[in-house]
Amino acid sequence: MIGRHPAPTLVEIAIEPKSKADQQKLGAVLAKLAAEDPSFRFSTDAESGQTIIKGTDELHLDTKIDILKRTYKVEANIGTPQVAYLERISRPVTVEYTHKRRLGPKGEFASVKIVAEPLPPGSGFEFVNGIVGGAVPKEYIPGVEKGLDSVLSSGVLAGFPVVDLKVSLVDGKYHDVDSSELAFEIAARMALREALQMGGATLFEPIMKVEVLAPQDCAAWVIRDLGSRHAHMQEQTQQDDMVAVSALAPLAAxxxxHNTVPAIGQGRVTFTMQFHHYAPVSLPDEPPPFRPAIGMRA
Known part of the structure; x- marks a missing residue:
């Protein structure tokens, strides 16, 4: 039997409850919505403390926000939609990092050597314990894994999740008194952050397949508008008195x-938009995109 995987979460919106009562209701309501819909997720931004809701597209999240407000009477400030970018490294790197600190009579010590390698798209994250001979005692390996996991949710390039990565722990050192699971967690975290900085981190964005059906008198406008959104035209066909346009376009553009289309041709233009693939973001002169928690609207 083939398992059914939820659609990728491509859009994020930050929300802030307007009152303490709204705050108390929000968590339970979001948990209920997520349980009912595997493609809807939420988390808390570590820096801002804002709640981030994540869905497949703007309409998906607009529906959830409407349910929050109308059905559950949760009042909140709603952020502007942001694209859920991803970060990947582009080349293998080897990093050695030693965490050493003196705290009173006892210190902290842990040293790790890791190899970080890019994996094919869709591979996720893989950890390999390559330690032989007890260079890192087995009781400290969970600390290493925890330290690595803590980095994956926020990459070094623009703070977006790191994906398609293999990390191998190949060597290390410990101290009989000063080493601990926490010390190895810190060492692994710092080693991976350094590896991401050295590994040619690249920002990836979702590319959407857009199909628009428009009357002939609106077709030229549709094509020009898609071109202004950096779309790559795939196909244009005639269907009776309608024109079907197919294109690939970055989700950010x-x-x-969905708010623009209804104004074209008095509602005679329709479209569908589905996720197609991830592609590197071209950032010639622009800074990386803002984190999703930035920017609220009432």
Whole structure:
């Protein structure tokens, strides 16, 4: 039997409850919505403390926000939609990191050597314990894994999740008195952050397949508009008195498109938009995109 995987979460919105009562209701309501819909997720931004809701597209999240407000009477400030970018390294790197600190009569010591390698798209994260001969005692390995996991949710390039990564623990050192699971957690965390900085981190964005059906008198406008959104035209066909346009476009450029289309041709233009693949973001002169928690609207 083939398992059914939830659609990728491509859009994020930050929300802030307006009152303490709203705050108390929010967590339980979001948990209920997530249990009912595997494609809907939520988390807390570590820096801002804001709640981040995540879905497949703008309409998906708009529906959840409407349920929050109308059904459960949760009042909240709603952020502007942000694209859920990903970060990947582009080349293998080897890093050695030693965590050493003196705290009163006892210190902290842990040393790790890791190899970080990019994996094919869709591979997720893989950890390999390559320690032989007890260079890192087995009771400290969970600390190493915890330290690595703590980095994956926020990459070094723009703070987006790190994916398609293999990390091998190949060597290390410990101290009979000063080493601990926490010390190895800290060492692994710092080693991986250094590896991401050295590994040619690249930002990836979701590319969408957009299909628009428009009357002939609106077709030229549709094509020009898609071109202004950096879309790559795939196909244009005639269907009776309608024109079907197919294109691939970055999701960031398509945000708000569902509000634009109804104004074209008095409602005679329709479209569908589905995730197609991830591709590297071209950032010639622009800084990385803002984190999703930035920017609220009432």
């Amino acid at each position: 398509m945000l708000g498109y």
